[in-house]
Amino acid sequence: MKSDFFDDNSDILTGVAYKNIHIRKKIISYFADAGNATIAELCKETNLSVPKVTTLITELIAGGLVKDFGKVGSTGGRRPNIYGLAPDSGFFLGVDVKHNHINIGLIDLQKKLIKISKDVPYNLNNTAESFSELCELIRSFIKDTAIAKDKILGLGLNLSGRINYSTGYSYSFFHFNEDPLSKLLEKELNLKTYLENDSRAMAYGEFNCGVVKEEKNVLFLNLDYGLGMGAMINNELYYGKSGFAGEIGHMPLFSNETICQCGKKGCLETEASGRALIAMFKEKLLTGSSSSLKKEAHDDIQMQDIINAANNDDVLSIELIATIGEKLGRGIALLINIFNPELVILGGALASTGEHLHLPIKSAVNKFSLSLVNSDTQLKLSKLGEEAGVMGACLLVRKRLLEYSI
Amino acid sequence: MKSDFFDDNSDILTGVAYKNIHIRKKIISYFADAGNATIAELCKETNLSVPKVTTLITELIAGGLVKDFGKVGSTGGRRPNIYGLAPDSGFFLGVDVKHNHINIGLIDLQKKLIKISKDVPYNLNNTAESFSELCELIRSFIKDTAIAKDKILGLGLNLSGRINYSTGYSYSFFHFNEDPLSKLLEKELNLKTYLENDSRAMAYGEFNCGVVKEEKNVLFLNLDYGLGMGAMINNELYYGKSGFAGEIGHMPLFSNETICQCGKKGCLETEASGRALIAMFKEKLLTGSSSSLKKEAHDDIQMQDIINAANNDDVLSIELIATIGEKLGRGIALLINIFNPELVILGGALASTGEHLHLPIKSAVNKFSLSLVNSDTQLKLSKLGEEAGVMGACLLVRKRLLEYSI
DNA sequence: CAATCTTATTAAAAAAAATTAATAAATATC
DNA sequence: GATATTTATTAATTTTTTTTAATAAGATTG
Structure with a gap:
């Protein structure tokens, strides 16, 4: 049954009925974010009395959205029941x-x-x-x-x-x-x-089930063909006015002649991205460098091939990824100076090269950001990887x- | 009398007493942010009934923190009383x-x-x-x-x-x-x-009594001897982990040899700041440029002198400020791409040159930021100026x- | 300018929620 | 292993808050 709770009619109601809806929402949202809870915990959270919360929970169970998961351990004393969202509703x-x-x-x-x-x-x-x-x-x-x-x-x-x-x-x-x-x-x-x-x-995936613990201000970098960023500010995803925030690929940090996808020159993406990695790799092969990765047609080389090669100790791939890491580090240093975040997460396909990327980025960040600000910030690899x-x-x-x- | 309301004892209290404290705080904070209000408005805001709010307000008035400011105009019907914080308490x-x-x-x-x-x-x-x-x-x-x-x-x-x-x-x-x-x-x-x-x-001054209306994501730039930024995100000042957020002066956007205060090269501040303006001005005078601003000792030239000269139509000063604006525009474009803000405010001493700075920045921003993102963002001069x-x-x-x- | 309509305030009645007390269930301790 | 202790749940009572109604004050309209 599609629960009643997903039909919003809170606009029509007033007074007590409105308040009850509000409290129900608060309980649901507590379950949603913090997981299951006992009546006592919900009382603390909502500042309501035990009888009130008990009735509300009983109603929510009757509605099918909440479930009684039975007794749970205690620190001494009668064991409380624990309640939470019914998983299969x-x-x-x-x-x-x-x-x-x-x-x-x-x-x-x-x-x-x-x-x-x-x-x-x-x-x-x-x-x-x-x-x-x-x-x-x-x-x-x-x-x-x-x-x-x-x-x-x-x-x-x-x-x-x-x-x-x-x-x-x-x-x-x-x-x-x-x-x-x-x-x-x-x-x-x-x-x-x-x-x-x-x-x-x-970013949101990583905030919830990944490497983020207590941190409230976190930057997640999506290092793929292009570059992207998701920022968590004060425990919330940051969107900006229209949801366009996080365009880090086009920071004009270089003075080169490569035309970026955005039409401009000198963008970070032109020298430090999956796309740049492929270009650099082909260039190197043409100028005689050797690699364990060999393809008949150079046009066929994918970013994933180079990543795999690096993870299999191909020297050229590792070197190129280090070059990209060094350049990314400059961009990340800039972001750290602006955001003073608690944590920067390296994610996206390129991050699956692990330490090959992590270490060069780390040393570049140390070099390029203000030391007082930088020492505040942790730098970690994504935990969810491809599933983020x-x-x-x-x-x-x-x-x-x-x-x-x- | 130093009001009781400034002594916090909300930890000790429970149940109803605690709730009352909480509601009182909510009312005070409504007065603090939104200004004076009628009982009806407070009812809507707090989701409480008229009698309840009336008692609370009566108590607050007795405590001396709140004052009855008498009748106020109405849209037809009996005129309500308006209440607010007692200004001289x-x-x-x-x-x-x-x-x-x-x-x-x-x-x-x-x-x-x-x-x-x-x-x-x-x-x-x-x-x-x-x-x-x-x-x-x-x-x-x-x-x-x-x-x-x-x-x-x-x-x-x-x-x-x-x-x-x-x-x-x-x-x-x-x-x-x-x-x-x-x-x-x-x-x-x-x-x-x-x-x-x-x-x-x-930034906070400008958010509250300046040029900010309904905008919730705003960047304020403090353009002075050095560069600084204050960001309002979701209607709150953004601090970062330790309050160091907003270091925009050291974005490495240039490839020059000037050593910045921070010890690095190529920082935005080395080419686009009050300090850079003075250096450029002296340099120009040495290489023969003329200006209405004349000082016996070149060492005596202050930033404010050049600003005043520009505001009095001194061509050299105006040109140099335009140069700085163009360069600042690059940095601001970068910030717009990252934050997608609704509004960017130009403040600090340099902003008192008005259009001399505003226009070059505007055109540089148009040139350097992504058009879809840029068209979202307004660019305005500070209203409070020196008083911000x-x-x-x-x-x-x-x-x-x-x-x-x- | 009187009659009607809005809206605010105050008072009385009804409903809801918080306390308090009582009971039940589990744990820790002697 | 019995008793005391801790904590949860349920029920009864008291308090608080909301609702409803009544009254007051001002605005609008014919």
Whole structure:
């Protein structure tokens, strides 16, 4: 049963009824963020009395959204019951769209990953056919799950480029007609849909199930063909006015003649990105350098090939990645000076080279940022790796539906 | 009478008593931020009934912190009474410390500027004498006001450089011994004291009484001898981990050989700051350029002299300021790409050249930032000008004392 | 300018929530 | 292993708050 709690009628109500809705939302959101809890904990959290919370919880259980998970250990004394969101009363779909493949995943209300399909082949093009193909892949994933369609409450979809999540518009892909892309997807799949910028979704995944512990101001760097950033400021994703924040690829830190995708020269991306890595690698091969990675056609070399080679101790690949790390370090130093973050996370495909990238970045950051500011900031590798995007997409729909529509 | 409301005992209380304290805080904070309000407005804001709010307001009036300001206009129907903070029940002192002078001001609980002394001569040096002198100036300002000393509830003090506002440490000035500077000032002046970074305080002043209307994500640039930034993110000042956020002066955007104050080369500040302006001006005079500004000793030329010359149509000064604007524009473009803000404010001494600086910056920003992102952002000159710092200092103490100690 | 309509304030009644007390269940200690 | 202690749950009572109604004050309109 699609729970009543996802129909919002809080505008009509007044007084006590309104307050009750408000408290219910607070309890749900506590369950959503902090996990399961006892009545006593909820009393502290809500500043309400035990009887009041007990009645509310009883109502929520009757509604099906909350479940009694039975007794739990105690520090001495009667063991309390613990309550939390009923895991199978709702599921959330997340799709991470990359250039050559997609990752699809499904989580339940308790954030548990139920099913994931990684590296599903797919070519992202800005065409109607490519869009249909994407929808078809999602439909087929849904069909393969054992979950009833009406239990899937929403879809989160990550795209690279500029995304305005609040309007649902994508400006880089599938911007065919007047309607926002999220509306198109909703019509096509019959699922409430939220778009998100890929880097920001990865950041959110990492904030929630990754390397972030207590930190409240965190930068996540998505180091892929291009560069992206998701920032968590005061425990919230930062969007800026229209969701375009985090464009770090086009910082003009170099004086070269390479024309960037954005049309300008000297962008960080032109010297420190997956795209730059490929270019440098081909260049090196042409000028006689040797590598364990050999392909007949140079045009066929993919970023992933070089990453794999580096992870298999190919000297040329390792050297080039170190060069990129050194340059990225300059950009990261700049960001540290501006944000004074507690933590900077290195994520995205290039980060899967681990220490090969991490160490050069670290020493460049030490060299280029102000020492007092820099000593405040930790630098860590992503923990979720390839799965950060899917997890972020799933968790973001969940968050939004729980926040806005209880 | 120093009100009871400034003694915090909310930890001891439970249940209803605790809740009442909480609601009172909410009402006070509403008055503090949004200004005066009627009972009906407060009911909406707090989701409480009219009788409840009426009792609370009556209590607050009895306590002396709130005042009934009488009837106010209506849209038809009986005219409601309007309530707000009693302006003369508390005052806040703000000190803006510059290199060659200080500005001191005093506001009341209603944010009204009661007294201000601008351009009080003072030489900021990192010595114990300089510190004593500063204290003496503050004491003398207090003596000159008609306000009883015990009605002055706190002091806000702005310094340039790295300030950790939560610990009260200043790392660039007056860092003599183990104790944080804020503690030293408190002992010396017998006033609760908060330190703040100068750019951030100016930003806060501008956010509250300046050019900011509805915008929630705003960057304020302090363009002075050096460069600083204060960021408002989601309606709050952004500090970063230790309050060091906003170091924009050391973005490595240039490839020159000038050694910056920070010890590195190529910093934005080496080519686009008041310090750079003076250097360029002297250089130009040496190579034969003419200017209406003539001083016997070149060493005597101050930034303010060049600013004044520009405002009096001196061609050389205007040209140099345009050069600086063009370069600043590159840095601002970078910030726009990262923050996607709604508004960027140009403040600090250099901004008092108005359009001479504004226009070159604007065109550089258009040239260097991503167009979709850039078209989102307004660029405006500071409205408060020289007073931004004092206002910010006053308003920040007020905010802190109202928030944490009601 | 009187009648009607809005809105605010005050007072009385009804509902809701917090206390308090009582009971139950588990743990720690002697 | 029995008793005391700690903590949770449930029930009864008291307090608080909301709701409803009544009254007052001012604005609008014919």
